[in-house]
Amino acid sequence: MNEEKIRKIVYELTQNARIRTKELGTQARISQQSASYILQSLEKQHLIIGRSTIIDSAKFGYVNVLVYCNYTTFDSQRQKEIIQYLQEQDQVVMIEEIKQGYDLKVWFGVPNLSSFNKTKRAFLQNCKDKIIVMETFPVVVKHIYPRKYLISKKIFSEKVIAGDRDVIDINPLEMKVLKDLWVNPNHSIVEISQTTALNPKTIVKIKKNMQEKKIVRGYTAFFDLEKLGITKQYLLFSSEDLSLEEDAKLLHFCFIHPQVISLTKLIGTYDLLIETESDERTKKDVLKDFRTEFGFKKYKVLQGGRIIKDTYLPKSALE
Structure with a gap:
């Protein structure tokens, strides 16, 4: 596999482990087919150890x-x-x-x-x-x-967790979705719906709200x-x-x-x-x-x- 392509894929997965292959290809500037092949190869060779939902405790x-x-x-x-x-x-x-x-x-x-x-x-x-x-x-x-060292373009951002934060009340529906994302960060909206019995549109809204409230700071993969x-x-x-x-x-x-x-x-x-x-x-x-x-x-x-x-x-x- 091309090393530069692998670095781009690794970078994108550490930035968003929920990314789908079409978007992965777009972000890495390679075809969806190539992105899918590299992703499957990384998983087959156990180079991807796991994925996590970044939750601010x-x-x-x-x-x-x-x-x-x-x-x-x-x-x-x-x-x-x-x-x-x-x-x-x-x-x-x-x-x-x-x-x-x-x-x-x-x-x-x-x-x-x-x-x-x-x-x-x-x-x-x-x-x-x-x-x-x-x-x-x-x-x-x-x-x-x-992980700026993996790519040539300049990307500057940060996620801050574990600091002095106000405790937030989380309603039962949010807790359902969050629990599923904790167990399966890579679950699609449809899969979350099947697990939680919630409407997909409701899940999308809840997921967006939790990100806006900075309960969920992102989704990452470790290698x-x-x-x-x-x-x-x-x-x-x-x-x-x-x-x-x-x-x-x-x-x-x-x-x-x-x-x-x-x-x-x-x-x-x-x-x-x-x-x-x-x-x-x-x-x-x-x-x-x-x-x-x-x-x-x-x-x-x-x-x-x-x-x-x-x-x-x-x-x-x-x-």
Whole structure:
């Protein structure tokens, strides 16, 4: 398959995982037939790991906590048991295997920090002598950016989630549609109608309203980056020496930087988490860019790996 076409398809799917092949072809500037073939090939080769509806958990009154863990066992079966346990936990909304720096990145979505503490204690008790928590960071806000490095045209936008948001009342019909999109982000309007017994026109209206109220921030796909030749790196920084002016400059710097795909503000020893991606064509020393521009002295570099789970919101929040 043509690498440039694949990059365009990957970009479009990360921007909108619900996109249909006709529009996918139009956006990628290839034929619908070619877009359909590439999409089927990516799925057949298991390069597309999954799809997610980006739901802002703050709209439900939930807070997020980021936890980094290290295994204390090197037995592969016991490590699989830990992963299986975490996958089954509703309040664990994201799991990623980290290649360098730590072993696991786990993102919790909880009603409050007391609930998180109980969940974490249960996790450590269940996985006793198998894993240790290395770092815990309550999340302040997350900015999500397009994967600009994948395409030649300049695209600048952002989605902001997990910040200080007013909790929104969601009616039963909205909850029905949202629950279906949580389970099946790629469901067509007709398929949602079959699941919810709602009229397709009603579903279109509800879906639009939830996007306007910023409950749903979009739909994305996640991939086997290693097989695609893409490297993911996380940069943890301490920004304690940054002025308010420099903080605003940092936000803009991340907004326009082609390799930066997200910026998360944290509470803890490190209070900035910058997520970057690049391929052989666009490889760059992003750490040097940030240290040169902002003079960061305290930092940590992590090598990202395979995403195992990514749901943004516990399913129980939709019950």
